[in-house]
Amino acid sequence: MMLRSDLQLIADWIPARSRVLDLGCGDGQLLAYLSQHKKVVGYGVEIDVNNVIRCVSSGINVVQGDLEAGLSDFQSDAFDVVVLSQTIQAMRHIEQIMVEMLRVGREAIVSFPNFGYWKNRLQILQGHMPVSETIPYDWHNTPNIHLCMLRDFEALCAKNQIEVKERVVMDGGSRIDFLPNLLGSLAFYRIGRAV
């Protein structure tokens, strides 16, 4: 089974046999891969009923629900890793979900499109809201309400006593180590509670 490249990166960060909560799990692709290849057990949370049915079809544990309602269904420290993949930019209560993720999980993995990506900056300079591969929506028709750049995200982590354990920035499938806030289109963070 081939995983989408961004999900593969997340999968590589997840230790075998860990307990995983995948928030906004979509059709359950990541969890299916993890349970098959890494003996991971866990649950997905998904709001769309058609995706819930897809998860059920592939034997993935899925709980239909709205992340904005919080994670009160889950006990503290119930998971090793909580995943929030390319969803945070469309959420209303960002700080709440980040704190909650690290309440129920020892560690969290968050990925989001980097608004600071040069193609986005260029379009703004040209006088338009950006539309790019990782932000593929017109301004009037976008679910994204909280776009940010790498530095913004890191500042928010610091504000909430969240430690960045690892960061990878990608563009079109390759890792970007030089000027990531400018040259990277997709950011991945592995975060934990700062002690």
Add this chain to the structure above:
Amino acid sequence: MNHDPHSVGLVCPQTAHFSTPLTLASGHVLPSYELVFETYGTLNQQASNAILICHALSGHHHVAGRHHPDDKAAGWWDNMVGPGKPIDTDRFFVVGVNNLGGCHGSTGPRSINPATGQPYGSSFPVVTVPDWVHAQARLADYLGIRCWAAVIGGSLGGMQALEWSIRFPDRLHHALVIASAPKLTAQNIAFNDVARQAILTDPEFYGGDFYQKDAIPRRGLRLARMLGHITYLSDDGMGEKFGRLLRSGEYKFGYDVEFEIESYLRYQGDKFSDYFDANTYLLMTKALDYFDPGTEWGQGDLARALQRAEAKFLIAAFTTDWRFSPARSKEIVKALIDAQKTVSYAEIESAHGHDAFLMTDPPYVALMHAYLNLVALKAGV
């Protein structure tokens, strides 16, 4: 009649007689009893493909198909059970049973007590969800079913599926708990008690021994059913169907049936009082009130009670259900997750209120198809 390829067709109820005494939760012992049941599909050689359907308050063993070619209505879950349907009788051996205390053929208040030669009436013991599950397990033994591929139920039926998973953890692979709750709230019990009072105060009830008096507490049953029916529908659904429609288009300034909703409820109440037994109704509502596996098995903690469970779970609820709202199903889901069990939960958008578990909202049907396909794979069919 054209043969519908998705119907189980003509079916015939069977009766199993049990002469091993059954000790009930109340301490009362039933020395012997009968369960009436129906089966659809074929039990495979390994007996791995059996599914038990547990019925709700007014349900029974007649789940699918027809008893006679000219029956107006098919079994109560015919839309879900049949060849090619989610509970696919080409793959599964499906069992429907009328619970103890019922009024559709299993031993109940209407049955003759062999000790007296008279109907049990008021002397029929109160039975509980665990008692039903206990009796269902004996039926499973009788049918040669060691382990159900799935136990499925909606509402009160869902409570039986949940109880199965705790009481007999190694006797089912999957539990499907639909539009149900882990225990009743004060409001739920209150509704039940109003229904019971309607029956108990009907002069034709005679303390439960109305059979010998050739009486039927029809008024009480009617009221109980009307009240129940209101809680089965959603405000929106009722509004959409009836609104403020008047039967004759104008106010009559009297107390006869004027609004369509009055006519509908009275019709439902009348129909119900024609065939349902008042003692059975009392007993079923009491079984609902007493159900509380969290307390029975987990000292008040449902997650602790569910530690015992080995089955995989599907929990489903419906958005407009206010009798057992999605929040009640989520209590079960939360307990299962806390107990680290295998569970999926779907909250189906529907205008049908509590009754939605009997309906065919497309996402609900798709969900059941998807989950029962997993059940079939596990069963090797």
